[in-house]
Amino acid sequence: GPVFSGKPIDYWAPTNWLQLDNGDTDLGGCAPVVITINGATPSQLVLALGKDGKAYLLNRINLGGIRAPVASAQVATSIRGQAAATYRTTQGTYFVFRATSGAISAYRITATNPPTIVPAWNVSQNGQGSPWVTTTNGVDNAIVWAANSGNGDQRVRGFNGDTGAVVYAGGGPNELMNGTSKFNTGIVAGGRMYFAGTNKVYAFELP
Template identity: 30%
Template sequence: MIAASGIFVAYAALAGGGAAATTASATVHAAAAATVPLGQVTAGDWPTYHLNNTRDGNQTKLNPVSTLSVDWSAPLDGAVYGEPLLVGGRVLAATENDTIYALNRSTGAVLWSAHVGSPEPLASLPCGDISPLGITSTMVYDPGTNRVFAVAETTGGVHTLFGLNAGTGAIEVQTEIEPPLGDAITYQQRGALTLLNGRIYIPYGGLFGDCGNYIGQVLSVATDGTGMQSFAVPTTREGGIWETGGGVVDGANLLYASGNGQATSGSYDGSDSVIELSPTLQRLDYFAPTDWATQNGGDADLGSMTPALVGQYIYVDGKTNNGYVLRNGALGGVGGQVAELANTCQTFGTAAVSGNTVYLPCATGPQAVTIGADGTPTLLWKSTVPAEGSPVLGGGAVWAVDYFGGELYALDPATGATKAQIYLGSTAPNFVTPTVVGDQAFVGTVHGVVAVGGA
């Protein structure tokens, strides 16, 4: 663990969020009245990607959807790719400028901010499409230590795990977290962080364009930054683990999806798969399609969708326009699916799940699929709205963002019909997903965070 000397922690209030205090301590004290004690997670919090470690995104503590309105818009110092978290009345968000913020839930005022380094300029990367490249994945909050954890990329392709005190923004953990294999500059840390039994799990994939020497990997460290363990996809190159949901906790183990690997013929190379890992990152089981080699050759793999837990089954799609139902606890290896659903959609992101229904993050707009007791998948509906973002559920609606158009939609879970929609004021990053709690939705945009009322 490295000391946090030299890291600047700033305290400020956004214009319009109340008068700024003249000292840092005064600003923190003034804003604290709108928050509750940290160090715990309550029913009204959203401490990790898609609410919980199963990544179902199903919020039961949301008021019924009504007329939507923008409560506030908080301009930050960069794009917010990760899903905002909500803990103790604080909205926690991180930017591609390597700054982590705590915002007042009611006003959007900045309670604290911590700039942890200089992001990597796109011109310095071998390929990619995020400029600059800083904090891209969704953070995770640990009530045991009262820290929010984030992985930042800084100049030189350095990847560092930071653990910040969620009440003050003080940096309490800082440790370099580089994948053991490949070249650091070729990696992008896109998948959400997962907290499990006092450890942080961190997946790695490549940059847009799949350039350079990288292999999909998962790393983990204790919440004090020590004791690193790792897993690498057993392929010679690629096989990135970049799906937005990161590790899905299934009982005691974790599920990840990997992208296409280098091999396009011969023996199966371990890529293009759903992988079950132990807490110590040993591969316990896997699934891969029978045409994995063809998928590898065409960049048409499973790695773009987080596996969805649906009772005794797991549903996964990807870039193939083909959905696979797997048996939970027995993934089946190559060709081991229970059932398939053809002509679905290309999925990019993480589904929401309620009961036996999976709401898919399709490039053409959300779709809903039901899984029968025998594992048979059936298409329930296809939406006509251009909401490509990862959906969540709450208040009798499916919430999804058209990130190209900057529109938030609330859809009927039974039919896909639009119940409400609102323009966020700007476009949003690819694969964005909203946070929905109480009577609000919080969405990261290319400029900061927007809070929508009426959720």
């Protein structure tokens, strides 16, 4: 099975890890995401979102131990429990997440040496679940989906992956969900999206 070497190549922590740990603003808020940026140096990356509201890019071939990251950016006031999704379009490679400020935020990672994190778009969203992404072929027609669950209006919305423009505004009476929990996130399988409510599962046909 997997073996942890204990060597700096196999772990990473920011240089101010003790301060972050004492203030409960460390990296434990959500899982990391593996991202590959063709043309960047390094290109094989891992994204970590911290409870301090920062996004950290790391070289996954050599995490480096306690040191500065490959790149970082302040992307929210805090991130707790909402994992990021990543996707690629003809415009670049993005990651998107639901910030605690009540918004879906997307950032683009540049194919540079070193890669950098730049803002792409931001839209208001009350639901606290993580967004998910669909494309038609892995690159084209990227749509970022998010549910206004919990105390929101119980509707799924879709946003253009490059611009954040609304491409699906929640539908009509037949698309209204009920009893969804605030941290729930949808999944995609077999040409449909599925979202769980308290006592039922909702299925949506993809465009």
